[in-house]
Amino acid sequence: MLKLTQVDAFYGDAQALWDVELEVGSGEVVTLLGSNGAGKSTVLRAISGLLPIRKGEILFDDVRLDSIDPFKIVGQGVAHVPEGRKVFPSMTVKDNLLAGAYHSNFWGKREETLGGVFHIFPRLSERRNQIAGTLSGGEQQMLAIGRGLMSSPRLLMLDEPSLGLAPKIVEMIFEIIININKNGTTILLNEQNAHIALQVANRAYVMETGKITLSGAASELADNAHVRSAYLGF
Amino acid sequence: MITAKLVIEQLVNGLVLGCMYASIASGLTLIWGTMKMLNFAHGEFYMIGGYFVFFALNLLGLPGIWCLVIAVPIVMVLGMLFEKSIIEPLLGRPGWELSPLVVTVGASIAIQNGALKLWGEHIKNLPYYIDGTVEILGVRLAYQRLMILFVTAFVMLGFWVYTKKSRFGLGLRAVAQDRDAATLMGIDFKRVYTLTFGISCAMAALAAALLSPIFSINPWMGHAALTKGFIAVVLGGLGSFEGAILAGVLLGSVESLAVVFLSSEWKDVVSFSLFIVMLTLKPSGLFGSKEW
Numbered sequence: 001m002l003k004l005t006q007v008d009a010f011y012g013d014a015q016a017l018w019d020v021e022l023e024v025g026s027g028e029v030v031t032l033l034g035s036n037g038a039g040k041s042t043v044l045r046a047i048s049g050l051l052p053i054r055k056g057e058i059l060f061d062d063v064r065l066d067s068i069d070p071f072k073i074v075g076q077g078v079a080h081v082p083e084g085r086k087v088f089p090s091m092t093v094k095d096n097l098l099a100g101a102y103h104s105n106f107w108g109k110r111e112e113t114l115g116g117v118f119h120i121f122p123r124l125s126e127r128r129n130q131i132a133g134t135l136s137g138g139e140q141q142m143l144a145i146g147r148g149l150m151s152s153p154r155l156l157m158l159d160e161p162s163l164g165l166a167p168k169i170v171e172m173i174f175e176i177i178i179n180i181n182k183n184g185t186t187i188l189l190n191e192q193n194a195h196i197a198l199q200v201a202n203r204a205y206v207m208e209t210g211k212i213t214l215s216g217a218a219s220e221l222a223d224n225a226h227v228r229s230a231y232l233g234f
Numbered sequence: 235m236i237t238a239k240l241v242i243e244q245l246v247n248g249l250v251l252g253c254m255y256a257s258i259a260s261g262l263t264l265i266w267g268t269m270k271m272l273n274f275a276h277g278e279f280y281m282i283g284g285y286f287v288f289f290a291l292n293l294l295g296l297p298g299i300w301c302l303v304i305a306v307p308i309v310m311v312l313g314m315l316f317e318k319s320i321i322e323p324l325l326g327r328p329g330w331e332l333s334p335l336v337v338t339v340g341a342s343i344a345i346q347n348g349a350l351k352l353w354g355e356h357i358k359n360l361p362y363y364i365d366g367t368v369e370i371l372g373v374r375l376a377y378q379r380l381m382i383l384f385v386t387a388f389v390m391l392g393f394w395v396y397t398k399k400s401r402f403g404l405g406l407r408a409v410a411q412d413r414d415a416a417t418l419m420g421i422d423f424k425r426v427y428t429l430t431f432g433i434s435c436a437m438a439a440l441a442a443a444l445l446s447p448i449f450s451i452n453p454w455m456g457h458a459a460l461t462k463g464f465i466a467v468v469l470g471g472l473g474s475f476e477g478a479i480l481a482g483v484l485l486g487s488v489e490s491l492a493v494v495f496l497s498s499e500w501k502d503v504v505s506f507s508l509f510i511v512m513l514t515l516k517p518s519g520l521f522g523s524k525e526w
Contacts, residue, residue: 048418049417050414050417050418069422070417071417071420071421071422071423072420073420074418074419074420075420079418080418082414082415082418086412086414086415087415088407088408088411088412088415088416089411089412090407090411091407091408091411095404095407098404099404099405099408099416099419099421100419102401102404102405102408102419102420102421103419103420104420107401147419151419151420
């Protein structure tokens, strides 16, 4: 479904990604592991076009994502829930969600999709008229995911959904992520919390300083000596 | 002698002046709020708006109000072309904090002198769009001034509702609050920028078109308008639409009352003092923390 081939990306003159090769199959949950600054977010930003790549190609089904305008990528069926949630702070919850359906492919069906998102996140429905900036961290994360779902994506990319959240909320968010996947949405997940990521994912990639250093089935990586010492703390 | 009637008449004049400040300031704040840049050429679009109404009136011989309807959209298109050709190439390059400022200051000088060269230094006057006066509670008010109040209020309210209710308004607010997130939602921020710039210029042109019969048209008229517009923007809180309108009206009223109670030479002293006091007491302005 998604295939990155020999991708290099730069922030200014500093190279951030080196020869990244990554594949996500339809229906999978794939996770990117790695410490802060390893380049996980950069991979997602490259896929969604926020950071144009300098070399390589990004193929989604048969479309070269790296050669279309960034704002058109959501129309291809790829939704990116960015790191730090990035909800629109002065808008209401409902307007945030409607913004998620802004693309002309989804605008016509927005009320219907909104109902579906409220069904997944009843909390957002209760708070639909609240200003997003006043929500708690967990609620903002739900809003960010809900906003991503407003484009009925085939691939949902989640960047650090557990960041800064209490363990109980993290558990709840991950249950929802699993359910979203069960309903047919493919998921690419960036996660610092390797414990939970390896439980949820089918396959995993490990990134270090902008390069993919390891990859395999999540269960295999959970037994890998390097992963255990570096990311699982054994 | 200061009578209640004089004060009320001056207050109406102040509101009219305030409408001009509000139109200019709301355009400036709109650009600041979405694009995070200051447009120092804004006053020149105001000036061009005045000239275009004048030309439409003299060359086409249409009634005043039709000249306005023609001139304002033309200035909007000019503003969009300006943004597309001069501002957009700066986007995404280093130095965005400063580059639009330098470019718009340069453009302002060029446009002002271009106007001087092309259209001459003679001050042009426009006739009133509507003649006649009405007497309300013993105070005589010109229809022209009442029209300015109503049209400005209608346009500002209309635009405010538009940003809250329409799809484009949603996109505009999204871009203003988080450009990257907006891009992820499928919003083309470059298009939003171009349209926002055009709308902002149209508001300036509208202000000029409405007020030119009262003030007059010359190549330098944009300068004073821009200065007062900036004061209103800062008073209201940079980036706040509601703040800019409120502060614009407030500024106009205060200036007009200063004319009654002090003298017309003190007008600017009073408005700048208000500005300095505001910066000292509440630097973020009336609605400073409010975002789009």
